[in-house]
Amino acid sequence: MANDVWVYIEHKDGAITPMSFELLGIGKTLADGLGSSVCGFVVGEKADDIAKEAFAYGASKVYAVEGAEFKGFRPDAYSKAAHFLLDKYKPGVALFRATSQGTDVAAASAALLGFGLCTDTIGLVVDGGKMKMTRAAFGGNYTVSVVNEKAATQIATVRPKAFAMPEKDASKSGEVVKEAFSVAEADLNTKVLEFIQSATAVNLVEADIIVTGGRGVGNEEGFTLIKELADMLGGAVGASRAAVDSGWIPYEHQVGQTGKTVKPKIYIACGVSGAIQHLAGMRTSDCIVAINKDPDAPIFKAATFGIVGDYKQVVPKLIEKFKGKLGK
Amino acid sequence: MKIAVCLKQVPDTEAEIKWDIPSGTLKRDGMDSITNPFDEFALEEALLTRENYDGEIVAISMGPEKAADVLRNALALTVNAVQQVSDPVFAGSDTYATAYTLAEAIKKIGDVDVVFAGKQSTDGNTGVVSAELAAILGWSQLTYVSKVRQIDAAGKKIVVERAIEGGNEVVEAKLPAVVSVIKGINEPRLPNLMGIRKAAKVEIPKWSAGDLGVDAGKVGAAGSCTKVVEIAVPPPRGAGEILKGEIEDIANTLTDKLIDLKVIK
CATH class of the missing domain: 3.40.50.620 (HUPs)
Structure with missing residues (x-):
């Protein structure tokens, strides 16, 4: 019809x-x-x-x-x-x-x-x-x-x-x-020669849970903690442009205006200030958790739950609690 | 090798956006404008291709008069030629009308082997013009390109990597091709002062709808299929809850709340 x-x-x-x-x-x-x-x-x-x-x-x-x-x-x-x-x-x-x-x-x-x-x-x-x-x-x-x-x-x-x-x-x-x-x-114009599976197999767009690190993560090592929380929850690791441009994590993880647009069920932003360019990529997420030291960070305006604090203290605590409650 | 690169002028991502609501078009006057950030990667890839394989680069920009600025910037970066595509009748063109017009411009330039474009613009965010352009021209459609491995103009062949869900796809395609590139494919260079001075004096050639012989019924707001009927500011997210107290209690509360969403397995 x-x-x-x-x-x-x-x-x-x-x-x-x-x-x-x-x-x-x-x-x-x-x-x-x-x-x-x-x-x-x-x-x-x-x-x-x-x-x-x-x-x-x-x-x-x-x-x-x-x-x-x-x-x-x-x-x-x-x-x-x-x-x-x-x-x-x-x-x-x-x-x-x-x-x-x-x-x-x-x-x-x-x-x-x-x-x-x-x-x-x-x-x-x-x-x-x-x-x-x-x-x-x-x-x-x-x-x-x-x-x-x-x-x-x-x-x-x-x-x-x-x-x-x-x-x-x-x-x-x-x-x-x-x-x-x-x-x-x-x-036909094109022929696929091979597919190289990504080592980290990031599929941010399909992920139900994303844990993102921003400038506040501080360095490449900081992402180890972000990844640990993401793995625990069966989620993917995201990053702000600042973190990608600093070379801490590859571009395929970037969320925002010049990265990917995502809509997970849970989005946990760690050390992300929440510039409009970042919000553009994730503001339609169902539940947004913001963890940032700066109580005035714009990310808190978009957050469902906000925690004013250092991710280095908050994230390990969350991992510990999840471990206990999820029996992992 | 003849390389074309499509550049779009967009409002500065920090600028305040003003709309002409009845027509659904952007008020571009008096707004700070920049080259679309994704197009800077396309331009750099064109420059690298010329360095690696020889050839000439023609930069094209479709947009209002003022968009000539992005072509001046391209000239300062030493592209060989520039071509503006501008006509009041183009205002309000949707993605198809834009791709159709660009296709006519590329045909008029003639003998183009490869067209580089950015993945998407930061204003319209549609990200489909390059694919539409390839389909209209009947050329190879290579999107989300993260690496150009090889271009063989004589053998009419290009090999690229496409960053798609879960990994990189290596694709061999026939030339001519339309290649849209993602951020990170290269590090765009900046123009030097001498280049900027030289570019400032160049007269920017311009093609109108008549020059391109485009069907006026297929372009602009009147000719486009898709029509903007409403522009709105998205509703603010409801006021969130700041969890206060000892870190132990906060973590306890938050993990309970998140587990209650029944998303975590």
């Missing part, structure tokens, strides 16, 4: 995680508002297993393009296939996660369709039969709401964790619509 809400199901070489299906939740809400259905769409070598999972998370239908050339992610191959599906069925809405893959495919397939899109969306509502998309701009100091007035399909990339995960019900099933579409190898 022309008004259907489509959700791009992201996978890596066929491997999926529950997060691949995250947007089926908000997709269903939007479809209810539009009086239509939520559907998944998949590009990959094989789609059946992915589709089965998508039905369990609420998709009523899954559209798929399969082929050997779609085994690993390549932006041009996937975008051409996504463009083919979107152009043929012209759904009312297409949602992608704002990950590296989701953004690559959304941007390129929208461009092939000649449409603009809304990126890193944090608010989606149906207003007068049209979807209104809200995103942060200027480092989160403003929110901007946009509608897509001309395009057949309103395309948005959505900030991971901005919306609740849908419930899973393994008894649900649906129809898989497979489309014959292929791209000749000679027409």
Whole structure:
């Protein structure tokens, strides 16, 4: 149906995680508002297993393009296939996660369709039969709401964790619509040679818990304590720009305007002053804990819980308490 | 090798932002402006590429008249040529309209092997223009690039590393390519005084919508698909709770509160 809400199901070489299906939740809400259905769409070598999972998370239908050339992610191959599906069925809405893959495919397939899109969306509502998309701009100091007035399909990339995960019900099933579409190898521009797994495997964007160190951590060694707390909680280590620019920790850990935008359930900021550029990257976190020696640090204005004190004393105490209470 | 680099002028990240609410565009007059911080890495990568492989660099900037400043800065850093793309009809262009216009400019420059761009701008924060540009041109789309390993202009090949979730992906791609780079790929250099003086005297060439032959119905606020309907200041986070007392008690209270959230496993 022309008004259907489509959700791009992201996978890596066929491997999926529950997060691949995250947007089926908000997709269903939007479809209810539009009086239509939520559907998944998949590009990959094989789609059946992915589709089965998508039905369990609420998709009523899954559209798929399969082929050997779609085994690993390549932006041009996937975008051409996504463009083919979107152009043929012209759904009312297409949602992608704002990950590296989701953004690559959304941007390129929208461009092939000649449409603009809304990126890193944090608010989606149906207003007068049209979807209104809200995103942060200027480092989160403003929110901007946009509608897509001309395009057949309103395309948005959505900030991971901005919306609740849908419930899973393994008894649900649906129809898989497979489309014959292929791209000749000679027409493809890119080839993945290898994937180098990061030693620390930072995936800040997907993390539920992030423990961040800022300038107040003082030096590279200070991050050992930050990491200890993060490991204890099963979380990831973040860093402010000041800490990264001081060379204490690699850039892949940076949270903020020139780093990553994150929305974990718990964000613990240690020795982070809370410059607007940092707040831009984490202010939508569910629960923010600030630990800073300076009672006037701006981070306290954004914090759910604040502790005025030296992280070197507070963090070991927290580790000790967690150890006892979590039985670790 | 012919290298193009896309530069955007953005408000200083410390500046106070003023909006023209009805049109949803930014009031750029009288606001301190800088080169988009991510684009400085793109410019540096262009300079390094020229040093390593020879070639010439053309810096392009789409924006209002005043954005010529970022091109002067690029000239001071010794790019070979600059090209401003500016026309009142471009005001309010969305990402597609911007990418479409830049694609026309790159085609007009001609024979470009590689385009460097920053990962995203610090004002619009969309981070999709380079990918759209690659798709429109039909060129290799290389995003989140953390390292350029090799460029072989004669063999029409480029090898890069892309910093994506969980690690680095090594990708070989055909030229021409659009490469958007992340912070940390290099250390941008600063212009010297002589370069700045020389650049101050150069007249900045400008292409209008007419010069590029762009379809006026596809650019600007009128031609863009996406339309800003509302600009707001996000609601402040509710007043937090400062935990007071002995460190032992504070740690006890906080860990209880966090465990109660049922997030920690």
